[in-house]
Structures are given as C-alpha cells and as structure tokens.
Amino acid sequence: MMEEVQDVTSALSVHGHNIKVTDVLKDGDTLTFVIVSQKVSGTGEYHVDRTYDDVEWLQQHLFSQEDVPGLHGVIFPPVPAKPQVNVTAKGMKQLGFLGLGEWQPYCKALETFLRQVASHDLLKKNKAVEIFLTSSDPPGRQRVKKNIFNWLSQAMDEMRKEGHKDVDEFFQAQRDQNLVMTGCTKNATERFLEVVLTEQKIAVACGHFSAALHLCVEAGEDPVKQAFSRICVKLSEVLESMKKNMMSVAENNVNTLGLGLDLESRYQEAEKEMLFRRTCKLVELETARRSAEKAKPVKKAAMEEVKKAAESEFDHISRVAKQEIAQFESERVQMLQQALVGWCEQQLLTAKESADQFDRYLQAFRGMA
Known part of the structure; x- marks a missing residue:
C-alpha cells in the first residue's frame, strides 16, 4: 500500500x-x-x-x-x-x-x-x-x-453566490463568456455524438443488407439466374465496402473532433468551477470587510487581521486565476485546432480511399453489362 x-x-x-x-x-x-x-x-x-x-x-x-x-x-x-x-x-x-x-x-x-x-x-x-x-x-x-x-x-x-457581481471586469466578462461557451460546447458535443451514433447504425444496416443479398444467390445453369446472382454478389461487396467506409468515418470522428469537443466541454466545466470558487472567496472577503467595519473596539484589531488575510488570499487566487485562464485560452485554441486538422485529414484520406474503391466497383459493373 x-x-x-x-x-x-x-x-x-x-x-x-x-x-x-x-x-x-x-x-x-x-x-x-x-x-x-x-x-x-x-x-x-x-x-x-x-x-x-x-x-x-x-x-x-x-x-x-x-x-x-x-x-x-x-x-x-x-x-x-x-x-x-x-x-x-x-x-x-x-x-x-x-x-x-x-x-x-x-x-x-x-x-x-x-x-x-x-x-x-x-x-x-x-x-x-x-x-x-x-x-x-x-x-x-x-x-x-x-x-x-x-x-x-x-x-x-449557496447558489446565490453564483450570480454575485464581480469587482473585477475581467473576471465578470470571463464568467459571462464561460456561461455561454459551456452551453454551446456541451450542445455541440452532444449533436456530434448523435452524428457518430447514426453513422454506426448506417454501417450496421449496410452489413445486414450485404448479408441479405447473399440469400438471393441461386445455383444452377440458368443464364438469367447466374447473371442475377453475380449482380447480387457484387452489390453485396459494395455494401460491405460501404459498411467499412462508414465505420472508418465514425471512428475518425470519435478519435479526432469527438475527443476534442469532449475535452473542450470538460475543460469549460473545470473553468466554471474555478470561477465559482473565486466568487465564493470574493463573498467571504466582502463579509470580512463588513465585519471589520462593524467590529467593536475590543475586536477591531483581530477583525482587521482577518480582513487583511482574506484580501491577501483573494489577491493571490486572482493572480493565479488570470495566469490559468491565459494558459487555458492558448491551449484550448491549439487543442481544437489539432482536433479539426486531424478530423479533416482523416476524412479526406477515407474519402479518397472510398472513391477509388467505388470507382473500381463501377468499372466492374460496366464490365458485367
């Protein structure tokens, strides 16, 4: 242990x-x-x-x-x-x-x-x-x-603190922006997930259709039946290829933009939690200041020390928070950029491979005609 x-x-x-x-x-x-x-x-x-x-x-x-x-x-x-x-x-x-x-x-x-x-x-x-x-x-x-x-x-x-007005315009603007970004990113992630799940369903349907076409294949010497069976077999190969293509597209979506959006969504929530923690500390500081102002002479010195400690802690938290936000903004742009570039590259590669394969099937069908 x-x-x-x-x-x-x-x-x-x-x-x-x-x-x-x-x-x-x-x-x-x-x-x-x-x-x-x-x-x-x-x-x-x-x-x-x-x-x-x-x-x-x-x-x-x-x-x-x-x-x-x-x-x-x-x-x-x-x-x-x-x-x-x-x-x-x-x-x-x-x-x-x-x-x-x-x-x-x-x-x-x-x-x-x-x-x-x-x-x-x-x-x-x-x-x-x-x-x-x-x-x-x-x-x-x-x-x-x-x-x-x-x-x-x-x-x-204490949810009332969530809407507490900030004393720093930078953090108030950041809170407003985060509120919008959190909702938009979560919605985009959920919608893109629906796209991927639909692609997976299409791939499964193509596989079932491909298997079903083999049931149409008949043995015998009848030229018409032989020609029809050859068409069914070739169509089955096309649908199997479509299945693999759609699975590749779905997998690319998950491993590139899907993971990028997921990470972005979770990081927006993490920033929201940090901003809320700082807001709670702001409320504590304001409470300490009011207590120091209203304190009786016998407790004045002690309450002033509490206020100074709260101010020092809050200032330190704010400095760290600004550094964290600056780094987060820089990294999130880079992360999303990498996700988008990787998504485009993989989709183009898959599309090219599929186009070449479908062209070969088209030529095969023309030869059968």
Whole structure:
C-alpha cells in the first residue's frame, strides 16, 4: 500500500508529455489501465497498473493541497467520467465519446488528463503525482480529508453566490463568456455524438443488407439466374465496402473532433468551477470587510487581521486565476485546432480511399453489362 502523501516534490522523475495509457485490462466489472512513463534520467520506463479508484486517489490529493497558496485559482485538469464495463444508456450519456471504440477513446482521454497534471507547474509538485506514475504498489483506501473538492460541494449549497457581481471586469466578462461557451460546447458535443451514433447504425444496416443479398444467390445453369446472382454478389461487396467506409468515418470522428469537443466541454466545466470558487472567496472577503467595519473596539484589531488575510488570499487566487485562464485560452485554441486538422485529414484520406474503391466497383459493373 502507498503511504499517506503529505509533502511535495520539486520535480517529476518522468517526462510529463510522454505519458501513455497503452492498454486496458478487464477483470469482471473492474478495468485496469496500463500506464507507461519515460524516465527523465537515462533510458527506461515505468510501467504501472491503475484502476479508476487510483485515479480518484490522485485527484483527491491534488484537491487536498490546502497549504498551497492560490489553489482555488487553479483550473484543475478534468478527469474523465468513471468507466463502465457494460455501458448502460445512462452510462453512455455520462461517458459520451469516451464510451465508444473498445476503450481506445477513454484511454486517450485518461492519457491527456495525466499529461495535463504532470505538466502543470503547480500540480506536478505534489508527491502523489510521482507515486501514481512510478510506484509499483497501488494506492490504499485512505480516509477522505477536507479538501477543495469538499469545500466546493459545500459552497454549491449557496447558489446565490453564483450570480454575485464581480469587482473585477475581467473576471465578470470571463464568467459571462464561460456561461455561454459551456452551453454551446456541451450542445455541440452532444449533436456530434448523435452524428457518430447514426453513422454506426448506417454501417450496421449496410452489413445486414450485404448479408441479405447473399440469400438471393441461386445455383444452377440458368443464364438469367447466374447473371442475377453475380449482380447480387457484387452489390453485396459494395455494401460491405460501404459498411467499412462508414465505420472508418465514425471512428475518425470519435478519435479526432469527438475527443476534442469532449475535452473542450470538460475543460469549460473545470473553468466554471474555478470561477465559482473565486466568487465564493470574493463573498467571504466582502463579509470580512463588513465585519471589520462593524467590529467593536475590543475586536477591531483581530477583525482587521482577518480582513487583511482574506484580501491577501483573494489577491493571490486572482493572480493565479488570470495566469490559468491565459494558459487555458492558448491551449484550448491549439487543442481544437489539432482536433479539426486531424478530423479533416482523416476524412479526406477515407474519402479518397472510398472513391477509388467505388470507382473500381463501377468499372466492374460496366464490365458485367
């Protein structure tokens, strides 16, 4: 069992940008992910097996850094939803694109999460990250400590803070923009998922039609029946080719733009949570200021100290938040650009291959005529 993690390390012993999730193993209802990290010093790799409970263990320790200044201003890399071996309709709604493709999309999303954590200037210093990526022992089931995640859950009960007017025009504009972007991105992701699911249904229908055409093939020496059978066989080949083409299109959609939209949607939610945490701290600061103004002389000095501490904490959170937003805006443009470029490239390649194949079938039909 891994020991209780409390301190932080100055640097990781692995390259954060080279982390890979190479395989997923099924054992009943449990999924185990094989994570490979390249060592910084010399050659060699770390190979560790991790379950989703282990991922939650890591996330728990990232949220538990209450002694880290400015933590409330961090946009935490969003962890994928909990995977399911037998995906139900409800589970499919939660997983979206991550529930398709025999777990390859999910492994890619988990890989992205780990790379984002291991590359984050603040989060990668947590000792839990090093242990998660390099230790051969799995994390233990530890007692849940008070952390930023629990704090956020408690704060969610005070929904009035969500509409609280911000004192900084930059953050107010960011909150307004995030509100719009969160809804638009989620809607775009859901609509694109519907497109992919429809493509998969079309592919299945083509496969059924292809198989059905073979039932029309008849043996015998009748020239008419022989000609009809040859046409059925050739049409069956065309439909089988259409099935493979549509499956390729759907797979390309999932692995490029689908994963890009999914990550964008989850990151917008992560930014929304950070902005809400900062708003809650703003409300606390304003409360501290009012308390200091109304304090009686005997408590005036103590309340002034509380106010100064709240101001210092809030200023630090705001500085960290502005840096996080700037980096997020830059990276999200790059991520979406890569997703769109990859989507276009794969679709063009598939379209060219399909066009060449259909042209050969057209020439074959002309020869039969």
